[in-house]
Amino acid sequence: MTLLDLTWPLERAGEALTALAVQARLQPALRELGAPGTAVLADPDDAAIERWLAGAAAGLGLEAESVDTDVAGVDALLRTAAPALLRVGPGGRALLLLLRGGRRTLLVLAPDLRPRRVALDDVRRAVCEHVLAPLRGRAEALVDRTGLRGQRRERAVELLLRERLSVLRVGRAFILRPSPAAPLLRLLRAEGLLARAAALALLHAAELALMITAWWLIGGLVFAGRTDAGWSQAWLLLLLTVVPCRMGQAAIAGEILRSAGSLLKRRLLVGALALPGDLTRREGAGLLLGRVLETSAVESLGLRGGLVSLVAVLEFAAAVPILALGPAPVLHLALLAAWAALSVVLVARTGLHLTAWTDTRGELTHHLVEAMVGHRTRLAQEAPERWHEDDDARLVRVLARERDLNRSESLLVALLPRGWLVLGLAALLPAFVAGSAPAATIAAAIGGVLLAQRGLATFVVGATALLGCGVAVRQALPMLRAAESADAGAHGLMLSFPPVPEGQPLVVARGLGFRYPGRERPVLREVDLAIAAGDRLLLEGGSGGGKSTLGALVAGLREPTAGLVLLAGLDRPTLGLVGWRRRVAAAPQFHENHIVTATLAFNLLMGRSWPPTQKQLAEADAVCRELGLGELLDRMPSGLLQMVGETGWQLSHGERSRLFIARALLQSVDLVVLDESFAALDPATLQQALRCVLDRARAVLVIAHP
Numbered sequence: 001m002t003l004l005d006l007t008w009p010l011e012r013a014g015e016a017l018t019a020l021a022v023q024a025r026l027q028p029a030l031r032e033l034g035a036p037g038t039a040v041l042a043d044p045d046d047a048a049i050e051r052w053l054a055g056a057a058a059g060l061g062l063e064a065e066s067v068d069t070d071v072a073g074v075d076a077l078l079r080t081a082a083p084a085l086l087r088v089g090p091g092g093r094a095l096l097l098l099l100r101g102g103r104r105t106l107l108v109l110a111p112d113l114r115p116r117r118v119a120l121d122d123v124r125r126a127v128c129e130h131v132l133a134p135l136r137g138r139a140e141a142l143v144d145r146t147g148l149r150g151q152r153r154e155r156a157v158e159l160l161l162r163e164r165l166s167v168l169r170v171g172r173a174f175i176l177r178p179s180p181a182a183p184l185l186r187l188l189r190a191e192g193l194l195a196r197a198a199a200l201a202l203l204h205a206a207e208l209a210l211m212i213t214a215w216w217l218i219g220g221l222v223f224a225g226r227t228d229a230g231w232s233q234a235w236l237l238l239l240l241t242v243v244p245c246r247m248g249q250a251a252i253a254g255e256i257l258r259s260a261g262s263l264l265k266r267r268l269l270v271g272a273l274a275l276p277g278d279l280t281r282r283e284g285a286g287l288l289l290g291r292v293l294e295t296s297a298v299e300s301l302g303l304r305g306g307l308v309s310l311v312a313v314l315e316f317a318a319a320v321p322i323l324a325l326g327p328a329p330v331l332h333l334a335l336l337a338a339w340a341a342l343s344v345v346l347v348a349r350t351g352l353h354l355t356a357w358t359d360t361r362g363e364l365t366h367h368l369v370e371a372m373v374g375h376r377t378r379l380a381q382e383a384p385e386r387w388h389e390d391d392d393a394r395l396v397r398v399l400a401r402e403r404d405l406n407r408s409e410s411l412l413v414a415l416l417p418r419g420w421l422v423l424g425l426a427a428l429l430p431a432f433v434a435g436s437a438p439a440a441t442i443a444a445a446i447g448g449v450l451l452a453q454r455g456l457a458t459f460v461v462g463a464t465a466l467l468g469c470g471v472a473v474r475q476a477l478p479m480l481r482a483a484e485s486a487d488a489g490a491h492g493l494m495l496s497f498p499p500v501p502e503g504q505p506l507v508v509a510r511g512l513g514f515r516y517p518g519r520e521r522p523v524l525r526e527v528d529l530a531i532a533a534g535d536r537l538l539l540e541g542g543s544g545g546g547k548s549t550l551g552a553l554v555a556g557l558r559e560p561t562a563g564l565v566l567l568a569g570l571d572r573p574t575l576g577l578v579g580w581r582r583r584v585a586a587a588p589q590f591h592e593n594h595i596v597t598a599t600l601a602f603n604l605l606m607g608r609s610w611p612p613t614q615k616q617l618a619e620a621d622a623v624c625r626e627l628g629l630g631e632l633l634d635r636m637p638s639g640l641l642q643m644v645g646e647t648g649w650q651l652s653h654g655e656r657s658r659l660f661i662a663r664a665l666l667q668s669v670d671l672v673v674l675d676e677s678f679a680a681l682d683p684a685t686l687q688q689a690l691r692c693v694l695d696r697a698r699a700v701l702v703i704a705h706p
């Protein structure tokens with residue numbers, strides 16, 4: 001059986017995806033996904049099938065991350081990518097389903113749904129051959145002209161190929177994993193975190209059992225007045241066994257911290273990018289920045305706190321039976337319960353102080369960031385004596401809250417474990433003085449008191465960390481919530497998009513209405529609109545009349561609060577934001593549009609897949625020149641690769657507005673919405689830019705003042 005017999009044709013991509021997900025335990029049962037349509041399969045652009053796979057995976061609550069590599073990186077990819085779908089064969093028309101990686105062999109899922117072992121060498125060949133084959137012939141022909149023969153010829157061919165292949169991308173794989181937006185429990189299970197946490201608890205329980213046995217042994221020997229060498233060796237052995245136990249725990253805890261940390265970061269990133277635009281506008285950049293900063297605490301404090309608290313619970317639980325067997329069981333257990341209740345009260349009090357401190361600190365960050373955002377305006381327009389008016393008062397408030405928090409934390413750390421030690425030992429005094437209990441029982445009870453004290457000390461550390469984490473989670477809540485709904489628009493990814501024929505309806509709106517949240521009156525009411533493919537429209541109106549709002553509705557940036565808007569006959573829930581964006585691109589008004597600190601090429605092509613192809617770069621260059629930016633490009637030392645933005649090459653108002661137009665045109669969509677994009681241009685440049693837009697856009701809606 002050849003490797004090709006183990007591959008799935010691209011037409012069966014849906015079946016292959018769900019089969020792999022089931023085998024890799026990412027999904028409980030096979031699901032009907034359908035097949036990529038002929039339009040997707042026939043699309044010469046690889047992006048169509050990639051989008052289809054991403055959409056289909058999202059439908060299963062999974063993420064199919066597309067990765068590729070150069071020839072040197074293929075082995076590493078094959079070893080680590082599983083579970084993954086690998087495109088192999090000419091044109092990548094077949095899929096190899098990678099179930100498990102390995103050093104020499106890989107486990108793949110065959111079309112008969114049976115896992116099979118294959119040699120890594122064979123898979124590497126299948127992945128690279130289509131790239132290697134055409135080049136090998138040319139390289140051999142080239143070397144033959146030099147007259148080299150035998151081994152030297154072979155070596156020269158290999159070297160030539162390696163040189164060429166170092167820049168060629170091969171081995172496109174789709175790594176399958178639960179979507180960061182999936183329910184938390186599913187993510188934790190998929191990452192093996194629950195199993196690891198159980199292993200950690202087991203190892204710690206074993207360590208405690210070893211320690212208690214060691215105490216019991218040495219205590220018995222001492223109280224019996226025996227110095228038996230055999231027993232002492234057994235005691236030593238027990239203590240030595242604790243060492244691998246500790247090492248195992250440290251290794252597992254590190255693994256848990258690493259994978260849970262990356263999980264959280266992915267979820268927060270997805271959430272941050274899915275935050276509704278209006279929320280970011282309402283809250284302001286400062287508050288959002290504060291929130292993002294707080295999220296680092298979720299990871300460090302939450303994970304550490306969780307692990308430490310788990311250990312504290314085990315230590316506390318181990319102390320209970322020991323104290324119950326001691327000379328004052330009722331008194332000890334009652335005291336322990338009272339102390340546990342006091343701990344909860346003190347921790348809750350600290351939590352309140354921590355919340356208050358974090359809130360005032362967040363306000364301060366917000367105030368400072370907003371001041372910085374408007375810094376240049378303030379320098380130019382505000383009286384200097386008012387620049388720092390509020391800063392001191394805000395700082396004093398933060399410091400007062402911090403003082404309260406410090407006091408509360410000191411009480412927690414100082415009183416809880418030490419107070420218990422004093423009380424626990426005092427409770428043993430009557431039995432000790434009366435001599436009513438055997439010495440070994442008293443010794444065991446002392447051990448129980450010490451164990452509970454260690455548990456309390458660990459609890460204080462864990463609880464403080466968890467409190468910090470709780471407060472940080474509260475700050476990160478908008479992002480975590482947004483992450484849960486981040487895949488809502490993924491469905492539209494699976495649809496293929498032949499362009500709408502000239503004259504056919506592109507955007508149709510009926511009874512469209514829009515009201516901003518918190519506003520009493522709608523901005524738009526009962527709007528009917530029809531834009532056909534090929535239309536060139538100008539939308540004029542007075543200031544504040546709702547032109548930009550209508551443009552945002554057409555571009556899918558906002559959803560109507562009344563009525564219906566269809567794009568190529570489909571509504572927004574069907575297309576999803578991603579699907580809508582692939583048909584309509586917008587250049588929003590100046591205050592809503594930004595130059596990202598990155599290369600000019602990135603700023604121009606950020607709507608396309610990244611990194612760009614040579615063809616896309618050439619297209620970007622051509623559009624810029626048609627918009628009259630040729631002279632600027634020639635002046636920039638790095639041309640399209642010049643860094644622009646706040647800390648890069650500074651662009652003038654008119655240059656920026658043309659960059660925004662180019663960015664919209666380069667998305668190769670059916671309709672371009674340009675909101676006051678020509679306002680900053682002189683008449684001659686305006687004519688030139690307009691010419692370019694009319695030549696390049698399939699349909700255009702220009703918003704302008706009369």
Ligand SMILES: Nc1ncnc2c1ncn2[C@@H]1O[C@H](COP(=O)(O)OP(=O)(O)OP(=O)(O)O)[C@@H](O)[C@H]1O
Pocket residue numbers: 278281516517519523541542543544545546547548549550705
């Ligand atoms: N994010 C928002 N939240 C609340 N109200 C808004 C928001 N954006 C715009 N508005 C209000 O909606 C109304 C219409 O605004 P819009 O920007 O659509 O008008 P416009 O016709 O484009 O105006 P202009 O020509 O001045 O740009 C205005 O009264 C504005 O105050």
